[in-house]
Amino acid sequence: MSGDTDLIKLYSGRILALAAEMPRTDRLDAPDATVKKRSPLCGSTVTVDVKLTDGVISDYGQDVKACALGQAAASVLGANVIGQSRSDIEAARETLKDMLKSDGPAPTAPFDDLEVLRPARDYKNRHASILLALEATLEAVDQAEQAACA
Template identity: 65%
Template sequence: MNAENDLIKLYSGRILSLAGDIPLTERLAEPQATVKKRSPLCGSTVTVDLVLEGGKIAAFGQDVKACALGQASAAILGAQVIGRTAEEITAARDQLKAMLTEDGPVPEAPFEGYEVLLPARGYKNRHASIMLALEATAEAMAQATG
């Protein structure tokens, strides 16, 4: 029964609400960079398009085919991604990974919304899906500036 309660907590109403309302889901017609990431374990995919202006994300689009946790992660990112620098995206990615795998703190503002995914720490098979959107965005920024 305990494992079942943990799963119910993992798929909280807040996570399901985020998963159902992902921002910036329109792909960009002329992106500077596009990156598709796939989790081999579960098959989740996220494709990210972006345009930079002055080193910050000016336009962003994402196509998310993932579990509710991956969708929630993409929603949190999508709500905060415009105007972010490569350093901010990389820091959020690294902080989220540390939160999930090393009991690290919740990512810093403006990405503190990832705290909703704290219950996923114990589900290592979900970590890759949760990380996809930030990993794809960090890679796309590197491509656009490289």
């Protein structure tokens, strides 16, 4: 039963608050790209819409069906994604991945609130859900950039 107790502790008040306060949950009417990603391990799904202006995200919408950890990560992303470039999002994803897998440092501002997910490092089956919104966003930015060059 201690595993159940540890998992309950993982879902801290801050994580639950982030999940409940997720910004940018309205889908965009005319996005430059839309990507839906699903984690086969846990079944979480994230759909993101992006608009790019001069290489940075100028508008963003998301539909997140994930555990509270995935929702919390999407919440931090949604609160800070406007004005970010592909390389900014990629750096946040790589740093978050390193934090979860190797207990590395937390992502830097503006994504420093992802630090709240550090306790999830011991729950490898939750990592895919936590990374899903960042990965979907990167794929959407790639698609938008390709479409702009076509």
